Amino acid sequence: MRKYEIAVIPGDGIGKEVVPVSLKVLETVAEVHGGLKFDFKEFPWSCEYYMEHGKMMPDDGVKTLSNFDSIFLGAIGNPNLVADHVSLWGLLIKIRREFEQSINIRPAKYFKGLRSPLVNPNDFDLIVVRENSEGEYSEVGGRIHRGEDEVAIQNAVFTRKGTERAMKYAFELAQKRRGHVTSATKSNGIVHSMPFWDEVFKDVKSSYPDVKTDSFHIDALAAFFVTRPQIFDVIVASNLFGDILTDIGGAIMGSIGIAPAANINLNGKYPSMFEPVHGSAPDIYGKGIANPIGQIWTAKMMLDHFGEYELGQKLLDVVEDVTNDGIKTGDIGGTATTIEVGDEICRRLKKVVSV
Incomplete structure (x- = not known):
């Protein structure tokens, strides 16, 4: 028992x-x-x-x-x-x-009996691995002054340990699924944390030669969730990006x-x-x-x-x-x-x- x-x-x-x-x-x-x-x-x-x-x-x-x-x-x-x-x-x-x-x-898949808003959902079946402890949801920051001079500062915190941990989990999950990991990034606009993310992803993927990879900027990736979700297997993303992508995942299934x-x-x-x-x-x-x-x-x-x-x-x-x-x-x-x-x-x- x-x-x-x-x-x-x-x-x-x-x-x-x-x-x-x-x-x-x-x-x-x-x-x-x-x-x-x-x-x-x-x-x-x-x-x-x-x-x-x-x-x-x-x-x-x-x-x-x-x-x-x-x-x-x-x-x-x-x-x-x-x-x-x-x-x-x-x-x-x-x-x-x-x-x-x-x-x-957070998984998302074409669900029998549920009407997807997509014209052709193509039996998509994906899962998002979201880093859950740091990133954009850190508590580092604060507010100073009041009135027209008020300033709010929110610091995103990315550690190699936390980033590697999420990426290794994604690769090991992909090995049990269809063998493909996609990285969600925005290194063309977020100039410190996202190039770091890309570098760690490159380092981690070298240990998983049997897993195919690609990387998309988050804005394009969000669009691809709507236009061709069937191309994705496992997606690894930061705390904020993963949160957003998984709401889209619920939406394309037909209901969050x-x-x-x-x-x-x-x-x-x-x-x-x-x-x-x-x-x-x-x-x-x-x-x-x-x-x-x-x-x-x-x-x-x-x-x-x-x-x-x-x-x-x-x-x-x-x-x-x-x-x-x-x-x-x-x-x-x-x-x-x-x-x-x-x-x-x-x-x-x-x-x-x-x-």
């Missing part, structure tokens, strides 16, 4: 609707497999928690989470209660940084509501964290129409992280079949509720997953 202890943080808005559905799906996977068990422990940390306690999580929250095998997060944010930079840096980014989750991976993500700790000292790309969508919370696919696909990525690749692929296949048969929420052209989508996935899982 393989047992995994999972810290669950539904968070805000639709996170509180799609997480329970996804946990039911995971419980179904474990039930029909027979040799797998999940122990879930839920934590109420959210913007509502902040309103009551003045913080997004307890002072010992990170220490508490460190005892789990992974963290399953719904969505964080409610700007009507707490400013976004306060909620994100008080929980999501705090966990990413303190648990050294230095890699963020189905896009998953994983924040990976590579050294094994801390748990990794799994979260969908979509936000908390407070405007539709409580209506029962939130799309659970992003959270369920995120659960599939968590299964992959545990080495349960076959189960993860069976889960994703079932989700695609359900979507292809028209059982989907209104945001992607269906009429089903959040719970109805989850229930149908569970029903079909019981037919296809065997011990």
